[in-house]
Amino acid sequence: MTTTPAPGSPAWWTRRTTPAPAPRRGRGRPSLDTDQMVATALRLIDEHGVQTFSLRTLADALGSSTATLYRHFANKDEILALTVDLALGEAHTTPSGGPAEWRDVLSTMGHQLRAVLARHPSLLPTLMDHVPVGPNALAQRERVLAALLHHGLPPALAARAFTAVGHYVIGFAVQQREFDGPPLADYYGRLDPATHPAIAATAESLTAIGPDDEFAFGLGLLLDGLAQQIDR
Amino acid sequence: MTTTPAPGSPAWWTRRTTPAPAPRRGRGRPSLDTDQMVATALRLIDEHGVQTFSLRTLADALGSSTATLYRHFANKDEILALTVDLALGEAHTTPSGGPAEWRDVLSTMGHQLRAVLARHPSLLPTLMDHVPVGPNALAQRERVLAALLHHGLPPALAARAFTAVGHYVIGFAVQQREFDGPPLADYYGRLDPATHPAIAATAESLTAIGPDDEFAFGLGLLLDGLAQQIDR
């Protein structure tokens, strides 16, 4: 019995249990271990985008070979998942000041997660196609859920609120991301008003508000709905 | 001046303006045209997943060659975008019964979009990494926004509500999708309650409710928040 079995392919995020003895080379210090490899991968993805990130480039940056990577990780997906989890570790998902209300807990979580995505925009695609269940992701889920339960939220509501806020932040980041060109609102605004009158009419008001305000607006909307659900 | 310039790479979704004369071979009927190619691509993706979809397999299915595909499309991304737009065309985003309330408009949109994703789950990754701006996506945005404006929603609110519902549905689909293995709730439930007490406590209540109810719950939550925003 190794570690907890993960959903989907066999333990897809878990660090591969080292094949034989531990792969440390120096004396006490790990020299070049798995953590440093993941950190290097995150740096490469931040600097050059996930599109150009390959096992070749990672091996080169480490002064190693692609075959060696497979002694530390099961496959490329696992490396990407660990990379996401490393970045998630930067978030402080509970408010620093003492005992907050449940609303503050979720608001802080939303803003912190958004900050992580702002620092590592290239991680967005990877974050989207798997629910992160790495150690840092789990620790944060635990911390936030514990805080919500502590403030009296029913368990079912707490779990769904956590998910809802997570989805909102990711969804917002996707929308916000401007491709290589002009923002989406400009594109909508340039459509023919004759064929798309409603899109044109709403496009203007989209640009009037800054992204920070829009983020806060939508998050507040979600929390308002939650509050109503509780008082019911 | 061709068509409206799209965001990002030059007109990434628009059908490539045919190079020379129109590429129709028969007499009046298009025989094997771009639309059929996209339809075949969608079928292949539905049947075998987006992971195994390659230009080679598409060319084979069409009895053609990969090089020929580039006479109809700019690149693979464009094919995927058109595939998504074709699927989005299946949605009927306005309620069939006469003049509904704004709440019904958004609710219908949410359920319709969810139905499309249920029919074409393999499209989820593609839907996630670009905001769809194909002809069908635009037509639906137009229809829904027009209905919302007609029912008195302020333009800024209408635009954000549309986005919020879209994000919610996509986010829900991501969460709902079970990988190859057991659902996520099972995974959470199997974690050590000693180290993750809150996750364990909330995992139980997650499985108690069916996916349809959970979807409706979250959507209602969002709409409640919106309603409060309007009455303010």
Next chain:
DNA sequence: ACCTGAACACCGTTCAAGT
């Protein structure tokens, strides 16, 4: 004028052969 085989420069992954 249209189509395509074959090439190009890559991938992720594996394994026999090195030390």
Next chain:
DNA sequence: ACCTGAACACCGTTCAAGT
């Protein structure tokens, strides 16, 4: 015991050569 060059079976994309 550990590492890796080189291969394998693919990619998306291009273009010279066919008809």
